Amino acid sequence: MNAMNKSFSHVVRHRRSMREFLPEALPSELIQSVLEDAQQAPSNCNIQPWQVHVVSGKKRDELAAALMAADAASHFTPDYYFDMSEYPALYAGRAQSSAKARYDAINVSREDKEGRSRALRLNLDFFGAPHVAFLFMPALGDSVRVASDIGMYGQTFLLSLTAHGLAGIPQTMLGMYADTVREELGIEPELKMLFGISFGYADRAAAANDIVVGRIPLAESVTFHE
Numbered sequence: 001m002n003a004m005n006k007s008f009s010h011v012v013r014h015r016r017s018m019r020e021f022l023p024e025a026l027p028s029e030l031i032q033s034v035l036e037d038a039q040q041a042p043s044n045c046n047i048q049p050w051q052v053h054v055v056s057g058k059k060r061d062e063l064a065a066a067l068m069a070a071d072a073a074s075h076f077t078p079d080y081y082f083d084m085s086e087y088p089a090l091y092a093g094r095a096q097s098s099a100k101a102r103y104d105a106i107n108v109s110r111e112d113k114e115g116r117s118r119a120l121r122l123n124l125d126f127f128g129a130p131h132v133a134f135l136f137m138p139a140l141g142d143s144v145r146v147a148s149d150i151g152m153y154g155q156t157f158l159l160s161l162t163a164h165g166l167a168g169i170p171q172t173m174l175g176m177y178a179d180t181v182r183e184e185l186g187i188e189p190e191l192k193m194l195f196g197i198s199f200g201y202a203d204r205a206a207a208a209n210d211i212v213v214g215r216i217p218l219a220e221s222v223t224f225h226e
């Protein structure tokens with residue numbers, strides 16, 4: 001393994017979703033550098049369909065308040081349907097074990113419904129992160145190709161954060177309030193939101209960040225043909 005491979009592997013394996021951040025804002029050059037990296041993501045026919053809205057400072061606080069209000073009013077406006085109860089047992093089981101790891105880390109039991117919903121609402125305050133990037137996209141066809149481009153962009157963004165010593169968390173939950181985000185940021189209705197990424201410096205001492213969720217063995221995902 002050469003030095004470059006080693007450092008790539010290190011970045012990939014050290015990226016983890018962080019759920020507690022320090023309040024310090026990042027220098028704008030650092031954000032710019034992450035955005036320049038993410039811009040290198042591949043896309044179908046190189047259409048680069050991502051429209052990224054980065055929110056910081058006063059606007060970040062106003063947006064968090066608007067999301068909390070939308071949540072309190074049960075004003076859910078996802079652009080893309082999401083219902084985990086439809087997941088087959090294989091995926092539901094994996095989702096449950098990662099949720100268990102998350103709640104165990106912060107001492108919230110399965111029976112503690114209020115504790116779980118409080119923990120879930122932390123999503124709406126971006127887990128305390130000083131910045132959030134919303135990944136918007138045009139709805140083209142059935143949206144599947146464009147959504148895969150956004151996924152490529154999202155992972156490149158997350159790996160760049162890690163390579164810069166920063167951290168982030170992708171959040172589908174933010175997509176449940178797409179109209180609220182569009183209204184607050186003045187974004188046209190034609191642009192659809194898949195997810196947001198809250199980011200900043202992780203609070204490394206926080207229990208919420210002290211979890212590593214595993215991965216299934218390769219043999220369960222990969223089949224070789226010769």
Ligand SMILES: Cc1cc2nc3c(=O)[nH]c(=O)nc-3n(C[C@H](O)[C@H](O)[C@H](O)COP(=O)(O)O)c2cc1C
Nearest residue numbers: 015016017018098123169170171172173174195213
């Ligand atoms: C597209 C996407 C959306 C996600 N949405 C959320 C979310 O809304 N809230 C959350 O706490 N975690 C969210 N996650 C984080 C996953 O739970 C996490 O990636 C998974 O458990 C694997 O853990 P790791 O990122 O630490 O490797 C999301 C991840 C992805 C890729």
